[in-house]
Amino acid sequence: MKKYTDQHRGGACSTETNSINGKPVLLRPNARTVLNLKSRAFAEKLLCDSSHDNEGVTLNPGDACVFRCSFCYVGLQMIKVDKPILENFNAGRRARGEHELGFEDVVIRRPDPVGLLRKQLLHGNGRSRFPDPDDNRVIFGSTLVDVAGTMELLRETASLANLMLNNTAWQIRLLSKSNLLARLFSDNLIPERHRHRLILGFSTGTLSDDVAAAIEVGTARVSKRIRALHWLQDEGYRTFGMICPSLPPPDGDYERFSREICEAIRIDRCEHVWAEVINLRGKSLVRTLAGLHQAGLRREADALSAVMGSSNKAAWERYARDTFCAHTRHVPADKLRFLQYVDDSTAAWWAGQRKHGAVLLGKAAVKRKLSSIDG
Numbered sequence: 292m293k294k295y296t297d298q299h300r301g302g303a304c305s306t307e308t309n310s311i312n313g314k315p316v317l318l319r320p321n322a323r324t325v326l327n328l329k330s331r332a333f334a335e336k337l338l339c340d341s342s343h344d345n346e347g348v349t350l351n352p353g354d355a356c357v358f359r360c361s362f363c364y365v366g367l368q369m370i371k372v373d374k375p376i377l378e379n380f381n382a383g384r385r386a387r388g389e390h391e392l393g394f395e396d397v398v399i400r401r402p403d404p405v406g407l408l409r410k411q412l413l414h415g416n417g418r419s420r421f422p423d424p425d426d427n428r429v430i431f432g433s434t435l436v437d438v439a440g441t442m443e444l445l446r447e448t449a450s451l452a453n454l455m456l457n458n459t460a461w462q463i464r465l466l467s468k469s470n471l472l473a474r475l476f477s478d479n480l481i482p483e484r485h486r487h488r489l490i491l492g493f494s495t496g497t498l499s500d501d502v503a504a505a506i507e508v509g510t511a512r513v514s515k516r517i518r519a520l521h522w523l524q525d526e527g528y529r530t531f532g533m534i535c536p537s538l539p540p541p542d543g544d545y546e547r548f549s550r551e552i553c554e555a556i557r558i559d560r561c562e563h564v565w566a567e568v569i570n571l572r573g574k575s576l577v578r579t580l581a582g583l584h585q586a587g588l589r590r591e592a593d594a595l596s597a598v599m600g601s602s603n604k605a606a607w608e609r610y611a612r613d614t615f616c617a618h619t620r621h622v623p624a625d626k627l628r629f630l631q632y633v634d635d636s637t638a639a640w641w642a643g644q645r646k647h648g649a650v651l652l653g654k655a656a657v658k659r660k661l662s663s664i665d666g
């Protein structure tokens with residue numbers, strides 16, 4: 292087996308300062324779980340399998356990530372849970388005359404995630420709570436943090452994965468913005484006998500290292516992620532594609548954008564390919580625009596600006612549809628999983644695209660029974 296040795300540029304974990312990527316590391320001591328057994332939203336996205344009750348299983352070893360993506364929505368989701376931790380931490384900073392930090396400025400981990408998982412997977416006598424050998428559902432990690440942000444976090448992910456692999460028949464889908472993910476296998480962190488039960492993928496919403504550096508701060512260069520993906524594919528491991536989030540191409544050439552990115556991730560070797568335009572939640576667009584401007588990426592910023600705001604709703608919808616239609620020409624329908632939030636005015640058009648790979652999300656989709664697990 293060819294050794295995979297690529298290093299990750301931004302993932303150094305300093306124990307002396309107890310910070311990662313310049314972010315202080317906090318613990319949420321009241322965390323009781325790392326598995327969420329009621330992840331309907333991610334089952335709807337087809338990232339994990341839904342069971343009889345339409346719920347999926349997701350793995351979350353932490354609450355706040357080592358990276359800082361402009362479009363990240365985790366802060367919005369977790370701030371209620373983590374507010375006391377953050378306030379306590381900021382009280383200490385204020386007392387020292389330091390400025391307060393926001394959710395995106397810190398890493399929040401859960402203490403003893405392997406112990407928490409053991410309690411969720413095993414009865415007190417050590418027997419598995421999920422012993423069915425035919426229960427080979429796919430679970431997904433993570434919805435809150437990057438599972439391979441540093442070698443320390445990757446080792447934690449490996450321990451969690453091995454516990455699941457040894458005590459269930461589940462398959463595990465792992466997504467990362469770090470090339471370190473491939474070292475699960477190249478460093479033998481997962482035994483060979485289990486590797487066919489893992490499906491690994493990297494977020495690659497752009498092929499430009501400059502764009503990624505501007506909006507996905509601290510992550511590995513996209514070129515490194517692609518190299519890690521190719522290594523996994525060349526070694527015969529299972530992979531999936533994740534073209535998320537993709538910005539409007541500055542030259543308006545969606546066809547070229549899709550063709551180049553699909554070639555880069557080798558569609559034929561990916562089991563499935565997820566794709567999505569940038570999320571509209573919170574300040575994701577404003578922050579992304581600011582990141583592009585700060586990096587001097589004016590053309591990219593102008594292209595995003597042109598589809599933003601309440602007066603550009605039609606342009607926004609065109610950006611989503613053009614991205615989707617371009618992908619349908621490069622990704623077979625049974626592989627494509629294009630995630631699209633719909634509303635009352637757009638649901639009908641997208642409903643007609645489900646057969647080509649559109650996965651409809653949001654209240655309007657659920658109301659019309661158009662979500663992937665209802666329809």
Ligand code: SF4
Pocket residue numbers: 356357358359360362363364365434435436437468
């Ligand atoms: S890698 Fe994912 S979880 Fe981490 S900051 Fe980026 S979007 Fe958020």
